[in-house]
Amino acid sequence: MNYKDIREECVASNKELQSLGLIDITFGNVSVLDPAAGVFAIKPSGVPYDALTPEQMVIVDLEGKIVEGDLRPSSDEPTHRRLFIELGDKGITSVVHTHSRNAVGFAQAERSIPCLGTTHCDYFRGAVPVTRPMTVEEVEGAYEWETGNVIVELFSEVNPLEVTAALVRNHGPFVWGKNGAKAVETAFALEIVADMAAKTLALNPAAAGAPAHLLKKHYDRKHGPGAYYGQK
Amino acid sequence: MNYKDIREECVASNKELQSLGLIDITFGNVSVLDPAAGVFAIKPSGVPYDALTPEQMVIVDLEGKIVEGDLRPSSDEPTHRRLFIELGDKGITSVVHTHSRNAVGFAQAERSIPCLGTTHCDYFRGAVPVTRPMTVEEVEGAYEWETGNVIVELFSEVNPLEVTAALVRNHGPFVWGKNGAKAVETAFALEIVADMAAKTLALNPAAAGAPAHLLKKHYDRKHGPGAYYGQK
Amino acid sequence: MNYKDIREECVASNKELQSLGLIDITFGNVSVLDPAAGVFAIKPSGVPYDALTPEQMVIVDLEGKIVEGDLRPSSDEPTHRRLFIELGDKGITSVVHTHSRNAVGFAQAERSIPCLGTTHCDYFRGAVPVTRPMTVEEVEGAYEWETGNVIVELFSEVNPLEVTAALVRNHGPFVWGKNGAKAVETAFALEIVADMAAKTLALNPAAAGAPAHLLKKHYDRKHGPGAYYGQK
Amino acid sequence: MNYKDIREECVASNKELQSLGLIDITFGNVSVLDPAAGVFAIKPSGVPYDALTPEQMVIVDLEGKIVEGDLRPSSDEPTHRRLFIELGDKGITSVVHTHSRNAVGFAQAERSIPCLGTTHCDYFRGAVPVTRPMTVEEVEGAYEWETGNVIVELFSEVNPLEVTAALVRNHGPFVWGKNGAKAVETAFALEIVADMAAKTLALNPAAAGAPAHLLKKHYDRKHGPGAYYGQK
Numbered sequence: 001m002n003y004k005d006i007r008e009e010c011v012a013s014n015k016e017l018q019s020l021g022l023i024d025i026t027f028g029n030v031s032v033l034d035p036a037a038g039v040f041a042i043k044p045s046g047v048p049y050d051a052l053t054p055e056q057m058v059i060v061d062l063e064g065k066i067v068e069g070d071l072r073p074s075s076d077e078p079t080h081r082r083l084f085i086e087l088g089d090k091g092i093t094s095v096v097h098t099h100s101r102n103a104v105g106f107a108q109a110e111r112s113i114p115c116l117g118t119t120h121c122d123y124f125r126g127a128v129p130v131t132r133p134m135t136v137e138e139v140e141g142a143y144e145w146e147t148g149n150v151i152v153e154l155f156s157e158v159n160p161l162e163v164t165a166a167l168v169r170n171h172g173p174f175v176w177g178k179n180g181a182k183a184v185e186t187a188f189a190l191e192i193v194a195d196m197a198a199k200t201l202a203l204n205p206a207a208a209g210a211p212a213h214l215l216k217k218h219y220d221r222k223h224g225p226g227a228y229y230g231q232k
Numbered sequence: 233m234n235y236k237d238i239r240e241e242c243v244a245s246n247k248e249l250q251s252l253g254l255i256d257i258t259f260g261n262v263s264v265l266d267p268a269a270g271v272f273a274i275k276p277s278g279v280p281y282d283a284l285t286p287e288q289m290v291i292v293d294l295e296g297k298i299v300e301g302d303l304r305p306s307s308d309e310p311t312h313r314r315l316f317i318e319l320g321d322k323g324i325t326s327v328v329h330t331h332s333r334n335a336v337g338f339a340q341a342e343r344s345i346p347c348l349g350t351t352h353c354d355y356f357r358g359a360v361p362v363t364r365p366m367t368v369e370e371v372e373g374a375y376e377w378e379t380g381n382v383i384v385e386l387f388s389e390v391n392p393l394e395v396t397a398a399l400v401r402n403h404g405p406f407v408w409g410k411n412g413a414k415a416v417e418t419a420f421a422l423e424i425v426a427d428m429a430a431k432t433l434a435l436n437p438a439a440a441g442a443p444a445h446l447l448k449k450h451y452d453r454k455h456g457p458g459a460y461y462g463q464k
Numbered sequence: 465m466n467y468k469d470i471r472e473e474c475v476a477s478n479k480e481l482q483s484l485g486l487i488d489i490t491f492g493n494v495s496v497l498d499p500a501a502g503v504f505a506i507k508p509s510g511v512p513y514d515a516l517t518p519e520q521m522v523i524v525d526l527e528g529k530i531v532e533g534d535l536r537p538s539s540d541e542p543t544h545r546r547l548f549i550e551l552g553d554k555g556i557t558s559v560v561h562t563h564s565r566n567a568v569g570f571a572q573a574e575r576s577i578p579c580l581g582t583t584h585c586d587y588f589r590g591a592v593p594v595t596r597p598m599t600v601e602e603v604e605g606a607y608e609w610e611t612g613n614v615i616v617e618l619f620s621e622v623n624p625l626e627v628t629a630a631l632v633r634n635h636g637p638f639v640w641g642k643n644g645a646k647a648v649e650t651a652f653a654l655e656i657v658a659d660m661a662a663k664t665l666a667l668n669p670a671a672a673g674a675p676a677h678l679l680k681k682h683y684d685r686k687h688g689p690g691a692y693y694g695q696k
Numbered sequence: 697m698n699y700k701d702i703r704e705e706c707v708a709s710n711k712e713l714q715s716l717g718l719i720d721i722t723f724g725n726v727s728v729l730d731p732a733a734g735v736f737a738i739k740p741s742g743v744p745y746d747a748l749t750p751e752q753m754v755i756v757d758l759e760g761k762i763v764e765g766d767l768r769p770s771s772d773e774p775t776h777r778r779l780f781i782e783l784g785d786k787g788i789t790s791v792v793h794t795h796s797r798n799a800v801g802f803a804q805a806e807r808s809i810p811c812l813g814t815t816h817c818d819y820f821r822g823a824v825p826v827t828r829p830m831t832v833e834e835v836e837g838a839y840e841w842e843t844g845n846v847i848v849e850l851f852s853e854v855n856p857l858e859v860t861a862a863l864v865r866n867h868g869p870f871v872w873g874k875n876g877a878k879a880v881e882t883a884f885a886l887e888i889v890a891d892m893a894a895k896t897l898a899l900n901p902a903a904a905g906a907p908a909h910l911l912k913k914h915y916d917r918k919h920g921p922g923a924y925y926g927q928k
Contacts, residue, residue, distance in 0.1 A: 046462030072464070075460060101431060109436035119800065139445045139446055143449055170446060196804060198435060201435065203897065204806065207806065213835045228768070231740065231742055231768055256652070257656075278693060278695055331660075333660055334663060338667060340664035371678055402580065404582070430663060434666060488884070489881065489888075509924075509926050536927055566895060568813060569892060569895030573900035575899055634905070636813070636814070
């Protein structure tokens, strides 16, 4: 068995999705990239999380060729791949997709998740954007690859290293990070802030949100050069 | 003990309803049809799920006669039977009824569950419809049989093999499938999409929903002739 | 130890409140009446549910005298007593009080819980009413006894054997039944129908509710002379 | 190891936050003051709750000097300290901070939690207030200390011994009490009343709330000189 490290990280991260209550049935998947080898491990399609083994992970290269694996990869594999092509050389080695319910609520409402407070600021430097509608051609063509493309389009306006998630319209969230554990944690934080934002907007549909200085302060104290949250 | 297979599948599926959190108290039931024998196994009325045994399942034929069983069948038995008469020769061998809370929310609001995103598209080819109001005569007459009739009326506009669920107005969901496990999974998916739809409509009461090409794409990639979701 | 039966039923029912998730901290209590002896057992005030023992239950007579017990009874004791005086000779031997969150939502919104569907009809023959505001004199006087009085006032319009619960305005639900297990089950059903009603009203603020013939049908099939729900 | 008592109380209270479901990831912390020694124990920053040990707690004095500890204290340490300086001589020896979701909903909606019913009255003598917006200078300066200051500003209008919590705008709740267990219980009660208040306002945006005499009655029967809730 080759690619043991990314296979094991991929299994552990997929199982963590389930432990955190982020997925129902088989609605979600994690992939983990080995940047040096130019391949990633991804969950096989439609297989329950409980019984996943490192051997079952499918190893795919950046052209979409299955390098190792007897099972079909997640049908979302081209979306993950598109993101690794864009972000792999920027230190992103894991992509997570879920249908977590509050984040899906925003995606189906065709709304970005606004930055309403410090919980959000601690994870995302600004609103988590929703993609534009996909065209008939995109949906009927290489659908999952085009799904990656509409996410990547957002990066002209949003820094993907500071806002490490996006909502695919009428679908749900994709999240990325420097490793599987971090990407899954961010997917969990996204669902939490979506829940908080829904509660907030129910109480005050015109909530102004966190001011820019509060966003900068919280984001930087955790992620900036002078970060002082957590241990050294 | 005859009809061992459908008795066991019926017990397992009823217990799975409880494991998935789809029922409270004794508000739900699953039945399983043996099409060759023309009989189905159904949960006895008002009996808790934990202690259900295959022996307790009630075996009923398609005329409503109890073929085997010392206990009363679920009071909803005629509704299940009506659906088996309509759908049994189309490969449907299990019917599930729950009072899962979000699906009931739509049924009580007298609204169909609109198709707002891909989670819905993956299970149902379009909105999950709500039945018309039942007349005084229908309610005071053969109520549970007539409940089946108002569901069957919907099939003039909705293909019951593509939208495998309906909401009985002011009541709750009935769901069907090719076996007990699949029908229960669909009842779970229905509750999930109802939850997501409620969250969506709270954020955007005018949400446009998944466009037709997205619905077709997702439904077909899982259920169409060229399906590529899951394993071969 | 006298009154062993009602002490044990009282402990079991109080613990069941917690198992069902109906109470937080110590926000709830169950009492059980021995009609022949003219006394009831009630939870001691402020004591956690986990460690409750039959010996700790406080035995109170219908004049409010503590017959047996080293601990203070629940501060709501006079409300329970007022209800037993009114309903004890009608077969009601248990009273439950909770602060279950959805039922409290209606009580604080100063709204009755309307009968919107069959889940409600199966338990309550019509809306679960909310009490009138209590006067300054009532609150500053024998507050907990007066709380019982405003509940009893509702019985001029609602049959307490058919609608076995009420919401005390700006407070929460009181529920009663023929024994502890049944009263607790009804308190659980009340919270479920309150949750469903809140979800329904969010989707359709003008929801018409279950028509009278549907209410009669469901209530009677479970509670009427020709009841056919459950086992004989 | 010095300060064993406050270290142990601090660990137990932090773990209790997690058991009660009040925190996600590492979004919360408890501190415990030793008033005689003029120091407090506080959770180290970014460390998971499961593995916390008394040795890891950081001991800080009231000038902010780390007296004992190898780890960084919670980044919120100056907020806790500001509150101990204000309230330590009034019997407050524990401060709790969480991002519990319903309380955050109000903080992000920039609304106080109104006193809508007796659950609230039992814990807080009136609305739980939200702080004013912090200025750019406050956020860019000694941010966490200034966070304490905007909470303390509220005490000109609210008695901090009767309303033992505040919502920091666009952030979340801070709660205090006479010891760690009580402060954590109050943080839990705050989340419960926030949940109930959100449910209430969804059903009746103009809910009038608990009248003054009801608030006084409930607060006093639990906290006043003639309190009769709980055991002597």
